[in-house]
Amino acid sequence: MVMSLELLACAEMTEADRRAVAAGVSGAALMEAAGAAVARRARELWPAARRILVLAGPGANGGDGYVAARRLAERGLAVTVAALVPPERLSGDAAFMASRWSGAVTPIADADFGAADVIVDALFGAGLSRPLEGAAADAAERANAxxxxILAVDVPSGLHGDLGAPLGRGPVVRAxxxxTFVRPKPGHVLLPGRTLCGALTVADIGTPEAVVPxxxxxxxxxxxxxxxxALPRPATDGHKYRRxxxxxxxxxxxxTGAARLSAFAAARVGAGAVTIAGAPAALRVHAAHVSAIMLAEAVDADGLExxxxxxxxxxAVVGPGAGPGVEAAARAALDGAESAVLDADVFTAFAGRPDELAAAIRRAPARPVVLTPHEGEFARLFPDxxxxxxxxxxxxxxxxTGAVVALKGADTVVAAPDGRAAIADNAPPTLATAGAGDVLAGFCAGLLAQGMPAFEAAAAAVWIHGEAAAGFGPGLIADDLPHVAPAVLARLLGAPKDS
Ligand SMILES: NC(=O)C1=CN([C@@H]2O[C@H](COP(=O)(O)OP(=O)(O)OC[C@H]3O[C@@H](n4cnc5c(N)ncnc54)[C@H](OP(=O)(O)O)[C@@H]3O)[C@@H](O)[C@H]2O)[C@@H](O)CC1
Ligand SMILES: Nc1ncnc2c1ncn2[C@@H]1O[C@H](COP(=O)(O)OP(=O)(O)O)[C@@H](O)[C@H]1O
Ligand SMILES: [K+]
Incomplete structure (x- = not known):
């Protein structure tokens, strides 16, 4: 099984195959390895299955299906291929693999979906170019019903490997x-794709190691x-402000709660000092709740400046529970702090004016900025x-905007202006609790404060956030997250040595 970080878009996957072939691996060898991996996985997951129905499409995905059919039949299983197009209409490696299948082939409309123990879905993979319709849509719906x-080959048919969603309004196989092969695609990790894939495995099919890099x-x-x-490690000769x-x-x-959640989060993730700034009445409330966190008076953006x-x-973090004056406060932070995390109310304040926010961010292009909108805030800020x-x-x-953007949700995407992006899949649904976003903003700010570059800081904050929630389990409230972050950090940084 392949364990690696890269997610390959469908076009990159096609290019990987092209380069593998150019390096001397035949397309038929890749397809043989792909179909063999599918057959192996079917036997591993359903060792008692006897009757296999392979749904074979018109392209190379169907070719993989014919290989899997042959490999499973060789093991003594009763295999039927239900073909979307007659085998003689296939071309290239798929035609070759179909010619090596000597078992039963039935038109897909006549297939008995209920008579199988396992269905192998080899209708469409990375070549899906339009919504499923007609016989293909019928087959997907009958398979689901x-x-x-269902064991899907490469991707559940109907799911677009880049989008993680069906093309148009077409149906999708629920696997x-x-x-999948070589590397996963974004659509295996983005929702709803991740759910529609079921348990995902990535098979090596003999692509030379140099191809993906x-x-x-x-x-x-x-x-x-x-x-x-890039994770900050406290230096032996450090002091709190250097951290x-x-x-x-x-x-x-x-x-005031939102700012406190951010402040505790920044401190727990390793900022050497954290100050909450606000109006005196707000600071009095904070004073009743904090000890290590410092308080500083700033009635408005002028005070912040x-x-x-x-x-x-x-x-600096601006946005969580910010209320009036948030736009001026955000501008002050962008001008005055060495890095900034903008969240929540900032996106409402700049609704529909992303270019004004971008201009404020770009006044100091080298200063790291992270934006952490959820989908609703994102739609408000970037309606187009x-x-x-x-x-x-x-x-x-x-x-x-020139900022790192963490677009939140169960599949949080962190994207950098230079084009890098990371998709998270470790957050449990219990993280959808009020104030969790404020904590995430604080984790980002705490890591940025220690000098971690913005893309890495945002990605690390998102992962630590998800991991903290998963480690806590049921009953999580946002206040718990900063407290469980140290256990996650301990794992990341390695346990301290005994002596
Ligand atoms: N690349 C490699 O080296 C390796 C690739 N491998 C495998 O190849 C798969 C990619 O194969 P692929 O490119 O042939 O695409 P595939 O998904 O079979 O579909 C293309 C066909 O479907 C048609 N079509 C599209 N949408 C349609 C629709 N809605 N309704 C009806 N028809 C539709 C489309 O027709 P067109 O759009 O061109 O008219 C074309 O005929 C990949 O997922 C993996 O499984 C492995 O063997 C390992 C090595
Ligand atoms: N279904 C889900 N599964 C996992 N994480 C989720 C899910 N829904 C939301 N989250 C995460 O929970 C956090 C909620 O943040 P946000 O919406 O800003 O809430 P709040 O404003 O109350 O702090 C985000 O980090 C988001 O990625
Ligand atoms: K498929």
Whole structure:
């Protein structure tokens, strides 16, 4: 099984195959290995299955299906191929593999979906170019209705490998498991694709090792290997300000919780000092709740500017529970702090004016900025960025604003203006709880304060956030997240030595 970070778009996958062939591996060898991996996985998952129905499409995905059919029949299983197009209409390697299948082939309309123990879905893979319709749509719907477990080849048919969603309004096969090849695609990780794939495995099909690194892939799974090298490690001769001083802008007295959640999160993830800035009435509320966190008066954006003028802040958070004056506070943070995390109310304040926010960000292009909108806030800020996948939209927002964008949800995408992007799949649904976003903003700010580059800091914050929630389990509230982050950090940084 392949374990790696890259996610290959369908076009990159096609190019990987082309380069593999150019390097001397035949297309038929790749297809043989792909079909063999599918057959192996079917036997591993359903060792008691006797009757297999292979749905074979018109392209190379169907070719993989004919290989799997042959391999499973060789093991003594009763295999029927239900073909979307007659085998004589196939071309290339798929035609060759169909010619090597000597078992039963039935037109897909006549297939008995209920009579199989396992269905292998080899209708369409990376070549899907339009919504399923006609006989293909019928087959997908009958396969789903049969309740027979489905093993998808490459992707569940109807799902677009880049989008993680069906093309148009066409149906999609709901797989119990999916075997893909070489590397996963974005659509295996983005929702709803991740759910429709079931259990995903990635098979090596003999693509030479140099091929994937030669592609210049910029999309990754959000895993520690992507950013752990940049994770801050406290220096022996460090002091608290060298570890980074983070500032959190607080809203008015009855909205102080959000700023505190951000502040605790920044501190727990390793900022050396954290100051909450706000109006006196708000600070009085904070004072009743915090000890290590410092408080500084800033009635409005002018007050914030004075604070930034008086001392160095390695990062600032503006947005969580911010209330009135948030736009001016965001501008002050962008001008005065060495890095900034903008969240929540900032996106409402700049609704429909992303270019004004971008202009404020680009006044100091080298200063790291992270934006952490959820889908609703994203739509408010960027009403015209509706096309493409969540990955495409986050990338477009990053390139437009010059900031790193963490577009939140169960499949949070972190995208950088240079085109890099990471998709997370480790957050449990219990993370959907009020205030969790404020904590994420604080994790980002705490890592930025310690000098972690913005893309790595945002990706690490998202992963740590998800991992903290998963580790806590049921009953999670946002207040718990900063407290469980140290256990996640301990795993990432390695346990301290005994002596
Ligand atoms: N690349 C490699 O080296 C390897 C690739 N491998 C395998 O190849 C798969 C990709 O193969 P592929 O490119 O042939 O595409 P595939 O998904 O079979 O479909 C293309 C056919 O479907 C048709 N078609 C499209 N949409 C349609 C629709 N809605 N309704 C009806 N028809 C539709 C389309 O017709 P067209 O759009 O061109 O008219 C074309 O005829 C990949 O997923 C993996 O499984 C492995 O063997 C390992 C090595
Ligand atoms: N279904 C889900 N599964 C996993 N994580 C989720 C899910 N829904 C939301 N999240 C995460 O929970 C957090 C919620 O943040 P946000 O919507 O800003 O809430 P709040 O404003 O209350 O803090 C985000 O980090 C988001 O990625
Ligand atoms: K498929």
């Amino acid at each position: 049969s309740r027979t477990p 119990a498991a999916t075997v 030669s592609l210049g892939v910029a999309t990754f799974r959000n895993r520690p290997a992507l950013w752990s090298g 980074g001083h983070a500032l959190v802008w607080s809203g008015p007295e009855f909205m 004075k604070l930034f003028g008086a001392r160095r802040f390695a990062s 960025l509706t096309d493409g996948s969540k990955l495409d939209r986050a990338r477009a927002a990053a390139s437009r």
